[in-house]
Amino acid sequence: MTETSISKAFSSITDPRIDRTKRHPLVNIITISICAVICGCEDFSSIEEYGKSKQDWFSEILDMPHGIPSHDTFSDVLNRLSPKYKTSTAFTRWVTQLGNLKDDVVAIDGKVMRRTLDKARGNPAIHLVSAWSVKNNVCFGQVRVSDKSNEITAIPVLLELLDIKDATITTDAMGCQFEIANKIVEKKADFVLALKGNQGEFHDDIKKFMDDQIEKECVAVGHDFFESVNGDHGRIEQRKVWVTNQIDWLQKRHPKWSTVKSIAVVDSMGDIKGKISQEKRYFISSHEYKSAEFIGHAIRSHWSVENKLHWQLDVSFNEDQSRLRSGNAAQNFSMMNKIALNLLKNERTVKVGIKNKRLKSGWDNDYMMKVLTVGFTSV
Secondary structure, three states: OOOOHHHHHHOOOOOOOOHHHOOOOHHHHHHHHHHHHHOOOOOHHHHHHHHHHOHHHHHHHOOOOOOOOOHHHHHHHHHHOOHHHOHHHHHHHHHHHHOOOOOOEEEEEEEEEHHHOEOOOOEOOEEEEEEEEOOOOEEEEEEEOOOOOOHHHHHHHHHHHOOOOOOEEEEOHHHOOHHHHHHHHHOOOEEEEEEOHHHOHHHHHHHHHHHHHHHOOOOOOOOEEEEEEEEEOOEEEEEEEEEEOOOHHHHHHOHHHOOOOEEEEEEEEEEEOOEEEEEEEEEEEOOOOOOHHHHHHHHHHOOHHHHHHHHHHHHHOOHHHOOOOOOOHHHHHHHHHHHHHHHHHHOOOOOOOHHHHHHHHHHOHHHHHHHHOOOOOOO
8 A cells, every 4th residue: 555644644543433344444435535525526425436436546555455435335434433533633633744833823713514404303503613724725623513512612622633832823702712812822822812792891991992092092002003005806905903012901900811911903994996894803912022013914814714714615615515414424524625625725736726626636646646645755
């Protein structure tokens, strides 16, 4: 068998099957499934058909004494595999070979797979939280939100999987919890967290302080300021960022937020063909001496998780239309979609979009091997 980065990283996964049903090696099932997803397969039958059409090629890189598994085997294994079998750990171990998170902005955000809602059985739609590396342009990990919980409990689990030392973590207001902030700092990283009314007096105190200081042109408090103007496709956006680390008063009023070292406000004004919109948003950060430009960059970078990960998964991988509902299949397909997206984004020898790269991977075995080994030293 030819060892690939995938087979090496995912070899640590515990096989959920009993011995007498292990006719096909787990690494074969995972490798064939990922290759099939890269090429556009969205269900178990299409994975089997893809495998059969590429059986000669797979025989060159895998030990396949019993040929290609049936769609029932793919379904059984991918439904059984859950995080307790170390799938999430294996995914993170694999993707760290594409890059590290040092000095990176890591956007953590959740996504609901809407079509997985099963009203008949009373099962909610599957909700996943992912970590997106802005610098590397890849997803570094995912965890599933418990059906009876929310992102607040899932984010610490995801953070535990990642080596985030020297990175800056961003979240939306849902992730603005002092326990999450403490966890990030414990792992020797920093944070820039969106702050909204769900934090009650903490939010209100920061809002009043920053609004009052800006109205007085911040003459009474040390601060940094950055302004930018961007325009494209008929839209002009002006962004003003104020940051201050003179917050001793905040630490006294809210001692549990001891990891907060600076606060910021972003005032955004948009002009779309004469229609004006304005929004003011507030943030907290563990960075004490970073510039307003840096904080503004981290805040804006957070939204790349929406347009470079979530949007891409829905448009190129049709993920939002997935109706896989049983077991762990939907979660595992989402993980394979992210693996495929990571590989395809980082394969740059062909100057076409993701959809055409997926097609070419199905047509051209040599190109598929390029995709599978992109960014890695071992084949």
